[in-house]
Amino acid sequence: MRKNKAVLIGAGLANMAAAVYLIQEGHWNGNQITFYSLDDHGSNDGAQTDTVTDEYWNKNHPMENRKGYVARGGRMLNYRTYVDLMDLLSRIPSVTEQNMSAAEDTYDFDAKHRTFDKARLLEGGKGIINGSHLGLNMQDRLPLTKLIAMPDSEEEKLDNVTIAQYFSDDPHFFGTNFWFMWETTFAFRTKSSAQELRRYMHQMIYEFTQIEHLVGVNRTRYNQYESIMLPLVNYLKDQGCNIVLNRLVTDWQFKATTMQDEITVTGLTMKNTLTDETEQVAIDDDTAVIFTNGSITDSATMGDFDTPAPENMDYGAAASLWKKASQQFYNLGNPDKFFADRDASEWVSFTLTTKDHLLLNEITRITTQVPGNALNSFISTSPITALSHKDINMSIVVHHQPHFTTQKPNETVIWGYFLYPRRRGEFVDKPYIEMTGKEMTQELIGQLSKVDPGPGNIRDKEAQIMDSVINNIPVYMPYASALFNNRAKTDRPKVIPQHSTNLAFTGEFVEQPYQMIFTEQSAVRSGEIAAYHFAGIPMANLVKTPRYDKDLKTLAKAAKKMFD
Amino acid sequence: MNKKSVYLGVTVGLFAAGILYLAKRTGFFEDDRHLYDEFESH
Numbered sequence: 001m002r003k004n005k006a007v008l009i010g011a012g013l014a015n016m017a018a019a020v021y022l023i024q025e026g027h028w029n030g031n032q033i034t035f036y037s038l039d040d041h042g043s044n045d046g047a048q049t050d051t052v053t054d055e056y057w058n059k060n061h062p063m064e065n066r067k068g069y070v071a072r073g074g075r076m077l078n079y080r081t082y083v084d085l086m087d088l089l090s091r092i093p094s095v096t097e098q099n100m101s102a103a104e105d106t107y108d109f110d111a112k113h114r115t116f117d118k119a120r121l122l123e124g125g126k127g128i129i130n131g132s133h134l135g136l137n138m139q140d141r142l143p144l145t146k147l148i149a150m151p152d153s154e155e156e157k158l159d160n161v162t163i164a165q166y167f168s169d170d171p172h173f174f175g176t177n178f179w180f181m182w183e184t185t186f187a188f189r190t191k192s193s194a195q196e197l198r199r200y201m202h203q204m205i206y207e208f209t210q211i212e213h214l215v216g217v218n219r220t221r222y223n224q225y226e227s228i229m230l231p232l233v234n235y236l237k238d239q240g241c242n243i244v245l246n247r248l249v250t251d252w253q254f255k256a257t258t259m260q261d262e263i264t265v266t267g268l269t270m271k272n273t274l275t276d277e278t279e280q281v282a283i284d285d286d287t288a289v290i291f292t293n294g295s296i297t298d299s300a301t302m303g304d305f306d307t308p309a310p311e312n313m314d315y316g317a318a319a320s321l322w323k324k325a326s327q328q329f330y331n332l333g334n335p336d337k338f339f340a341d342r343d344a345s346e347w348v349s350f351t352l353t354t355k356d357h358l359l360l361n362e363i364t365r366i367t368t369q370v371p372g373n374a375l376n377s378f379i380s381t382s383p384i385t386a387l388s389h390k391d392i393n394m395s396i397v398v399h400h401q402p403h404f405t406t407q408k409p410n411e412t413v414i415w416g417y418f419l420y421p422r423r424r425g426e427f428v429d430k431p432y433i434e435m436t437g438k439e440m441t442q443e444l445i446g447q448l449s450k451v452d453p454g455p456g457n458i459r460d461k462e463a464q465i466m467d468s469v470i471n472n473i474p475v476y477m478p479y480a481s482a483l484f485n486n487r488a489k490t491d492r493p494k495v496i497p498q499h500s501t502n503l504a505f506t507g508e509f510v511e512q513p514y515q516m517i518f519t520e521q522s523a524v525r526s527g528e529i530a531a532y533h534f535a536g537i538p539m540a541n542l543v544k545t546p547r548y549d550k551d552l553k554t555l556a557k558a559a560k561k562m563f564d
Numbered sequence: 565m566n567k568k569s570v571y572l573g574v575t576v577g578l579f580a581a582g583i584l585y586l587a588k589r590t591g592f593f594e595d596d597r598h599l600y601d602e603f604e605s606h
Contacts, residue, residue: 047606150590151589154591494602533605536605539604546583550592
């Protein structure tokens with residue numbers, strides 16, 4: 001239904017995309033668009049630590065040491081599949097490179113810094129593992145092939161099936177190099193949705209041939225706030241959009257109808273998180289409401305070098321509002337599937353800032369690759385899973401330096417994460433979730449020491465390395481993998497739900513054809529769909545989605561690799 | 565010679581039918597453009 005104004009709840013990537021498309025394709029003026037949001041970076045964050053410690057998600061957890069940098073998460077890009085994201089970035093100017101669009105900025109940087117991972121997997125006693133050998137046997141290949149062969153129209157067959165359940169007759173699969181790389185490249189867990197794994201198998205099918213080197217991975221010049229979000233924020237402000245921050249939307253008012261299924265928002269209740277005052281916003285007949293109904297960085301908390309990140313038990317802020325809507329209408333999904341199972345969704349990440357290059361040089365020596373090229377995952381030397389398999393202890397991303405525009409010349413920033421934060425460290429005898437930034441640094445040095453080819457060992461320099469650390473910020477994210485949680489197809493609302501007259505859903509917790517989640521791609525596309533709907537633009541004008549799963553050459557290469 | 569041609573024809577035909585059947589079962593010919601119809605503005 002066409003509208004002439006829009007209220008956007010949440011100012012993350014999806015809704016920013018919706019606003020850009022409303023302006024550029026719908027020919028709206030910026031002043032027709034108002035955002036209400038807690039912050040303006042969503043999950044694509046990255047900043048100096050002291051600038052974010054008082055943000056809503058951390059304000060109940062004050063920090064003493066506010067030095068260094070923090071990015072709660074990060075995502076590698078992929079031009080071949082992130083077509084909507086790259087289309088969006090081509091429409092806005094870069095904030096760091098003159099006379100370049102944000103897309104040209106990324107293309108330019110990426111062309112000069114191609115990803116070629118030489119040490120994707122490392123294991124104590126073995127060093128760098130040859131990941132090109134996927135380690136699959138016939139019993140693994142059969143269910144994998146079935147997933148690849150399953151058409152979109154039969155996806156419901158995987159409703160409420162976890163990956164562990166799908167491969168329940170084939171425990172060997174979880175001990176293969178393929179699984180180690182796939183789980184850590186994309187952040188799947190065994191409790192994640194097999195339905196989503198199927199979507200990844202289709203959209204990322206060509207990764208079969210290059211996953212050990214991450215050749216298809218593209219990266220932004222700087223962190224994703226400065227290279228993606230800030231260009232969007234600046235562009236939308238220049239266009240006259242009203243971006244109201246520090247607003248937590250807490251409730252809806254819907255039009256009462258006889259059949260009780262027409263979804264028409266008539267008002268919003270929100271809290272000003274700076275003053276704690278309640279505010280009311282009326283929604284008239286000519287206004288669309290575009291709502292990002294979940295965030296994987298909601299309820300995150302930060303620790304510091306001497307303090308672990310405290311466990312925050314808050315339900316996600318955006319998901320709380322989603323839940324209130326879903327309690328009124330039958331077709332808006334089930335937020336508890338994603339936000340009430342922390343065991344399936346939680347992560348701990350860390351952002352390590354050092355004052356010199358000592359640690360980076362050691363990592364470069366051990367992994368044989370320069371910063372910016374890699375995602376390194378450390379395989380345990382003994383079984384650590386419930387199925388008695390080895391698994392990944394931790395993974396690190398050593399960015400090209402500088403990763404933040406404000407880094408001093410010799411400062412370096414490294415990001416890492418623990419996909420299973422309740423597991424115990426090998427070098428610090430406690431669960432990762434209870435570790436301070438210092439202990440996570442010790443654990444990292446320990447993991448590197450196991451795979452150090454010598455001569456000498458990184459542990460010989462441990463004291464110097466620890467002395468070089470400015471700060472290491474552990475971040476607990478209870479919902480980091482929530483978007484992968486086990487689900488049925490009806491658990492997420494459609495971007496435009498049936499019977500909706502003015503409400504759209506955007507982001508990573510919505511149902512849309514074919515798209516895989518945890519990609520900036522699907523978030524942008526959901527915003528694009530919402531914008532086209534409310535601006536009356538035919539869906540045929542959406543950016544064309546490539547279907548590598550229907551490309552015979554790609555399929556043949558994948559099949560060949562499966563047998564390597 | 566004639567018999568050989570018949571066998572060859574049948575084999576090729578069966579193979580092609582098999583490929584077509586497999587392609588259909590795996591959704592190779594599925595047209596996904598209509599999936600966005602429900603999002604059109606009315």
